[in-house]
Amino acid sequence: MAAVQDGPMELDAEKEAKPEILSDGTSNLSGNTASGTLSSSPLTAAPAGGAPKMEDQQTLIAVLQFLKRNKLSESVEILRREAGLGEHQEGSQATDGSGGGKGDGDGGDANSLLSRVSITSAAAPQSMPVKKDQPDVSVVLSAYSQQGDPPLYQVYYSGLKNFIESVLDCHRAELSQLFYPLFVHMYLELVYNNHETEAKAFFDKFSGDQECYYQDDLHILCGLTKKEHLKGNEVLLDFRTSRFVLHISRDSYQLLKRHLQERHNNQIWNIIQEHLYIDIFDGMPRSKSQIDSMSGSLAGEAKREVNKAKVFYGLLKEPEIEVPLDDEDDEAENEEGKPKKKKTKKDSLGSKSKKQDPNAPQQNRIPLPELKDSDKLDKIMYMKESTKRIRLGPENLPSICFYTFLNAFQGLTAVDFTDDSSLLAGGFADSTVRVWSVTPKKLRKVKSAGELNVIEKESDDVLERIMDEKTASESKILHGHSGPVYGVSFSPDRNYLLSSSEDGTVRLWSLQTFTCLVGYKGHNYPVWDTHFSPFGYYFVSGGHDRVARLWATDHYQPLRIFAGHLADVTCTRFHPNSNYVATGSTDRTVRLWDVLNANCVRILTGHKGPIHSLAFSPNGKFLASGSTDGRVLLWDIGHGLMIGELKGHTDTIYALKFSRDGEILASGSMDNTVRLWDSMKAFDEVETDDFTATTGHIHLPDNSQELLLGMYHSKSTPVTHLHFTRRNLLLAAGAYNSQ
Amino acid sequence: MASPKTVPKDAQVMMQILKDMGITEYDPRVINQMLEFTYRYVTTIIEDAKIYSTHAKKSNVDADDIRLAIQCRVDQSFTSPPPRDFLLDIARQKNQTPLPLIKPYTGPRLPPDRYCLTAPNYRLKFLQKKVSSSVGRITVPRLSVGAVSSRPSTPTLGTPSVQTVGTKVGTPVSLTGQRFTVQIPSSQAASVKSATPTTPTVQNVLINPSLMGSKNILITTNMVSQNSSSDSTSLKRKHEDEDDYDAL
Numbered sequence: 001m002a003a004v005q006d007g008p009m010e011l012d013a014e015k016e017a018k019p020e021i022l023s024d025g026t027s028n029l030s031g032n033t034a035s036g037t038l039s040s041s042p043l044t045a046a047p048a049g050g051a052p053k054m055e056d057q058q059t060l061i062a063v064l065q066f067l068k069r070n071k072l073s074e075s076v077e078i079l080r081r082e083a084g085l086g087e088h089q090e091g092s093q094a095t096d097g098s099g100g101g102k103g104d105g106d107g108g109d110a111n112s113l114l115s116r117v118s119i120t121s122a123a124a125p126q127s128m129p130v131k132k133d134q135p136d137v138s139v140v141l142s143a144y145s146q147q148g149d150p151p152l153y154q155v156y157y158s159g160l161k162n163f164i165e166s167v168l169d170c171h172r173a174e175l176s177q178l179f180y181p182l183f184v185h186m187y188l189e190l191v192y193n194n195h196e197t198e199a200k201a202f203f204d205k206f207s208g209d210q211e212c213y214y215q216d217d218l219h220i221l222c223g224l225t226k227k228e229h230l231k232g233n234e235v236l237l238d239f240r241t242s243r244f245v246l247h248i249s250r251d252s253y254q255l256l257k258r259h260l261q262e263r264h265n266n267q268i269w270n271i272i273q274e275h276l277y278i279d280i281f282d283g284m285p286r287s288k289s290q291i292d293s294m295s296g297s298l299a300g301e302a303k304r305e306v307n308k309a310k311v312f313y314g315l316l317k318e319p320e321i322e323v324p325l326d327d328e329d330d331e332a333e334n335e336e337g338k339p340k341k342k343k344t345k346k347d348s349l350g351s352k353s354k355k356q357d358p359n360a361p362q363q364n365r366i367p368l369p370e371l372k373d374s375d376k377l378d379k380i381m382y383m384k385e386s387t388k389r390i391r392l393g394p395e396n397l398p399s400i401c402f403y404t405f406l407n408a409f410q411g412l413t414a415v416d417f418t419d420d421s422s423l424l425a426g427g428f429a430d431s432t433v434r435v436w437s438v439t440p441k442k443l444r445k446v447k448s449a450g451e452l453n454v455i456e457k458e459s460d461d462v463l464e465r466i467m468d469e470k471t472a473s474e475s476k477i478l479h480g481h482s483g484p485v486y487g488v489s490f491s492p493d494r495n496y497l498l499s500s501s502e503d504g505t506v507r508l509w510s511l512q513t514f515t516c517l518v519g520y521k522g523h524n525y526p527v528w529d530t531h532f533s534p535f536g537y538y539f540v541s542g543g544h545d546r547v548a549r550l551w552a553t554d555h556y557q558p559l560r561i562f563a564g565h566l567a568d569v570t571c572t573r574f575h576p577n578s579n580y581v582a583t584g585s586t587d588r589t590v591r592l593w594d595v596l597n598a599n600c601v602r603i604l605t606g607h608k609g610p611i612h613s614l615a616f617s618p619n620g621k622f623l624a625s626g627s628t629d630g631r632v633l634l635w636d637i638g639h640g641l642m643i644g645e646l647k648g649h650t651d652t653i654y655a656l657k658f659s660r661d662g663e664i665l666a667s668g669s670m671d672n673t674v675r676l677w678d679s680m681k682a683f684d685e686v687e688t689d690d691f692t693a694t695t696g697h698i699h700l701p702d703n704s705q706e707l708l709l710g711m712y713h714s715k716s717t718p719v720t721h722l723h724f725t726r727r728n729l730l731l732a733a734g735a736y737n738s739q
Numbered sequence: 740m741a742s743p744k745t746v747p748k749d750a751q752v753m754m755q756i757l758k759d760m761g762i763t764e765y766d767p768r769v770i771n772q773m774l775e776f777t778y779r780y781v782t783t784i785i786e787d788a789k790i791y792s793t794h795a796k797k798s799n800v801d802a803d804d805i806r807l808a809i810q811c812r813v814d815q816s817f818t819s820p821p822p823r824d825f826l827l828d829i830a831r832q833k834n835q836t837p838l839p840l841i842k843p844y845t846g847p848r849l850p851p852d853r854y855c856l857t858a859p860n861y862r863l864k865f866l867q868k869k870v871s872s873s874v875g876r877i878t879v880p881r882l883s884v885g886a887v888s889s890r891p892s893t894p895t896l897g898t899p900s901v902q903t904v905g906t907k908v909g910t911p912v913s914l915t916g917q918r919f920t921v922q923i924p925s926s927q928a929a930s931v932k933s934a935t936p937t938t939p940t941v942q943n944v945l946i947n948p949s950l951m952g953s954k955n956i957l958i959t960t961n962m963v964s965q966n967s968s969s970d971s972t973s974l975k976r977k978h979e980d981e982d983d984y985d986a987l
């Protein structure tokens with residue numbers, strides 16, 4: 001170790017100089033990553049358990065080569081002098097170095113990887129090179145010399161395969177998780193270094209072994225055969241730069257490590273060190289079914305510490321409504337049975353206790369708009385309706401009313417109902433938004449300013465007089481977008497409608513005048529979904545640019561940007577207490593974000609396809625998500641665990657809704673069915689002990705059949721949206737598909 | 740789908756590409772659309788490459804030209820979303836600012852007017868004006884504005900309205916009950932130049948622009964009465980302004 005320790009300063013200085021050089025040299029490197037490393041082990045890198053002297057020499061030589069390549073001749077001289085290296089020792093490395101050198105260079109632009117060799121579960125993922133210890137240096141610096149010999153990749157992979165097949169059953173399932181990320185990374189390395197034929201051969205030989213749920217990704221991969229193809233593909237670049245997370249038990253990990261070190265299989269070891277994050281847990285190895293239920297996402301599973309932040313999933317306290325008008329008081333008295341002399345009428349749905357629910361956020365954690373008089377009237381209506389609500393359960397299933405859009409040649413792409421089910425909005429592929437009145441009451445818009453002048457302003461029914469009777473109609477069309485409308489959302493006070501479209505804007509429409517008020521430009525790419533907050537004022541949108549944005553209606557720029565997904569954000573929903581936003585994405589994860597500081601508080605993996613629907617339970621504790629793989633997954637937000645899996649649908653699930661009291665979950669899918677599930681039972685059966693709480697490995701009972709309460713077919717109409725009325729009648733909407 | 744015998748070779752290639760990418764179900768017209776796209780794209784690239792090669796005074800178009808042509812086109816048409824680290828960076832910046840407090844009782848919460856789509860998007864052309872020599876200057880202009888139908892002027896109620904020298908107000912916002920002016924004062928304060936009290940009901944021909952989203956008529960209904968009175972206070976004619984605007 002002497003040689004290296006002599007010049008620690010120098011080495012550090014070189015390393016510090018390296019980040020600046022890199023960022024100047026290759027312009028596309030981002031500022032915050034320090035080194036662009038493509039691949040891992042050179043042929044020349046010493047085996048991990050090998051002689052230290054040899055290793056240090058290799059390291060120094062690698063540093064020398066790097067400096068030479070960047071034409072830092074003075075530094076080269078100094079280093080050579082200090083380390084006592086001779087010319088001859090570099091000769092053998094030169095050929096390899098030059099071979100691999102050109103492969104990197106400009107190619108390393110967006111592939112700026114910060115090589116992190118933290119394998120222990122407590123390791124922090126971010127660390128600058130200067131703080132690294134010895135083994136890491138060799139990995140970092142040796143990236144610039146030749147990596148593994150292309151034909152040998154197949155040998156390495158087959159070797160690992162044979163090893164894993166020979167271990168004990170209990171370890172095999174866990175170690176098989178390695179196959180997919182290793183395969184993809186090795187393939188991408190081959191492609192990146194322009195070994196096209198070897199890459200193709202490698203792919204053909206081993207792609208069939210991968211899990212079935214990765215087939216879509218493999219399709220995309222097999223279309224990438226050249227380095228240029230990789231440049232434009234953001235999703236793959238993110239895959240390369242982020243670490244694929246695996247949960248492996250300690251025993252299995254020891255086995256693997258021992259094997260790789262014995263066999264001097266540096267290639268695989270280095271890939272594991274660079275690209276994989278192995279979250280080690282102590283305990284029983286997981287079974288195949290457990291692993292299968294949690295895996296499938298683009299970045300593996302979620303690190304355990306990610307899901308440990310406290311989430312305030314409780315509901316906000318309902319405000320006490322003072323009833324100002326006399327007629328309301330009369331009616332209120334009838335249903336509440338309270339004496340009239342009471343000044344305030346307590347919300348019958350709110351909690352009776354004055355104590356703060358420990359799981360609920362503070363009332364003023366995020367600023368929320370105050371209640372206007374019209375809102376208070378709405379709340380009173382809500383309470384009245386909820387007294388007439390039907391109690392649902394396994395014996396008492398809801399009736400379903402299906403609104404079929406006939407002759408929707410424009411292509412129905414999004415539907416939303418108001419909370420009181422009086423209005424229905426549809427977004428279409430011809431860029432229009434249409435609003436219908438579901439009740440017999442027609443849609444009216446406010447009169448023009450001139451007409452408003454002549455009305456009598458002091459009359460009692462001024463609110464009716466301002467409405468224009470002449471143009472009252474069942475439906476109104478809103479024009480304005482320049483691309484298909486993919487998401488619509490009503491505001492809780494029924495005054496506004498939001499629509500998000502492929503043209504990259506989110507538009508706010510007034511439902512008083514049926515005109516467009518604001519166009520929020522922020523995403524420059526299609527916006528797949530938008531959702532108003534349950535209290536109004538805030539709304540969230542998610543799109544193709546892989547972020548979700550939080551807006552307020554009176555700010556033309558977003559207030560928060562939720563960045564972190566590896567692929568498009570396809571579904572965005574607010575939590576009932578408006579403090580959290582859930583986003584589902586094409587990278588097959590669901591993330592929960594805190595509105596206050598935009599931190600990602602939960603990452604939930606387990607889906608095998610892009611997620612297209614999300615639903616929070618009314619009590620705020622649980623989240624249901626549906627995706628293209630036809631499964632509905634139930635999550636406990638507080639613990640960040642998967643607590644249920646509902647299998648049954650055969651096609652993408654686009655609609656999910658919990659009933660008003662959370663007893664029934666309704667799901668609608670492209671397979672033309674609506675299914676009702678017993679969510680009460682699913683949530684009751686959750687048992688968490690210490691082990692599951694710490695590791696998140698829960699064994700899910702396969703009880704989808706028992707939980708299924710009913711399945712209802714429509715006549716070839718895929719279900720686009722589901723909505724429970726305040727009295728627990730289920731409304732469904734979809735466009736009739738004549739094929 | 741057409742039988743393979745009768746399908747041209749290009750279309751067969753396209754069908755094979757779709758199959759390789761895992762797309763099994765598609766409308767038959769998708770192949771035509773994909774082929775059209777392919778032809779157009781390849782033609783554009785090759786034409787660009789020809790230009791580059793003649794610029795470099797080469798006799799033939801070679802791979803470098805094509806590569807350059809592709810690179811230049813990629814930035815124009817096939818933009819991809821920004822890279823992840825860039826997004827994380829801007830997200831970090833944006834997420835540091837605390838959430839703004841919400842002012843109570845502000846009516847419809849919309850961004851500043853220049854970011855809204857509520858401004859009038861038309862100009863009115865003033866046709867004729869009649870100046871009466873009696874008290875004040877009452878004008879009853881007639882209008883002819885395209886598709887907008889002009890209604891007969893409602894009788895002026897009460898006292899005749901008064902001319903004001905309207906100030907040129909910059910913000911072209913919140914259409915009030917104005918009929919024939921181009922620039923409409925947004926705030927009532929701006930238009931109060933004359934000392935005479937305004938009558939709340941000055942009636943004239945009214946235009947009903949179809950695309951108007953008047954801020955004043957908006958959202959919370961309890962604002963209406965307040966707004967209509969504010970409408971009326973600004974119902975002043977500005978002849979001088981009209982002349983100026985006509986001259987524009």
